[in-house]
Every structure is written in structure tokens, then in C-alpha cells.
Amino acid sequence: MAETPAPTATPKSFYNEKVNIDVIKALVEKANSAPEVVFKDVPKDSPTAKTIELAARLGIVKGHADGSFKPNQSISRAEIVYMLSKVMNTSSASNPTKFNDIAGSWAEDAIHRLSDNGIINGAGDGSFNPNAKATRSESLLMILRLLNVSLGHSLDID
Known part of the structure; x- marks a missing residue:
């Protein structure tokens, strides 16, 4: 008796049509060539420092005029x-x-x-x-x- 193959599920896209993957790719490309972003109140050894820097390089977040990010605000x-x-x-x-x-x-x-x-x-x-x-x-x-x-x-x- 032949085994019946297990059904294959069609994976659902992780994002919907409201998310523009080309915009995300362009942001990442821009971030890869952007200079380092340093905020005076985000220590480099902070667990969130790399995430905050990446979000800033991606243009998703901005710091304050005084060079701070205010991560706990x-x-x-x-x-x-x-x-x-x-x-x-x-x-x-x-x-x-x-x-x-x-x-x-x-x-x-x-x-x-x-x-x-x-x-x-x-x-x-x-x-x-x-x-x-x-x-x-x-x-x-x-x-x-x-x-x-x-x-x-x-x-x-x-």
C-alpha cells in the first residue's frame, strides 16, 4: 500500500499588501550605507543600542535636537x-x-x-x-x- 504524502500548506506571507517590501529593501540599502548614528544617552553596551541605531539608520526613528534619543521616555x-x-x-x-x-x-x-x-x-x-x-x-x-x-x-x- 502506497503512502499518501502529507498535505503541503501554502505559507502565508508574513506581511500584507499594506507593507511595501520594496520600501523596506530600499530602507535597508540606505541604512547599510548610512554613517553610524550615536545618541549621547544610549550607551554602546546597552542591550537596545544596536536596535536604536539600526532604526535611526533606517530612517524609522530620529533623535532629539540635542543629540539624545531618550530611550526610556x-x-x-x-x-x-x-x-x-x-x-x-x-x-x-x-x-x-x-x-x-x-x-x-x-x-x-x-x-x-x-x-x-x-x-x-x-x-x-x-x-x-x-x-x-x-x-x-x-x-x-x-x-x-x-x-x-x-x-x-x-x-x-x-
């Missing part, structure tokens, strides 16, 4: 949205949202783009609260939506 909702927008497939929102508290914000375009693509929904009262601290759960939810992870199913992690 809380991050705002606008800041996390801005970082995530760096890998979005769209250059601008095609259907800007009407959050009542983002007009003139430095992150307004990023907020529109992530909202337009279903990554963020706002606070439910017409606001986004861009200057509020981003909670871990809010940040994680945005990342999972960007990576197209279904929250209704278990994750297969090898």
Missing part, C-alpha cells in the same frame, strides 16, 4: 503611527479620515495613511489623541494589523 500615539507609516505601501492617504484633533499635527499624514488602511481606528469619539501615550496593547495591535495577523485564529510559531 514614553512614546506617543503619533510617534508609533509615524514609525509604522515608514513601511506603508501608500505615499499619502486616498481617503483622509476626519479625526477632530489632528489638523496641523506633524504626524497628520501618517495618521491618515494608517487610518485609511485600517491599521488605526481612533478613539471612537472622532478623536485620535495623537499626543497621548501609546500603550503597549495599542502599539501591538497596530503592528499586528500592519503584519496582517488574524486575531481570530491561533498563530503557528516555529
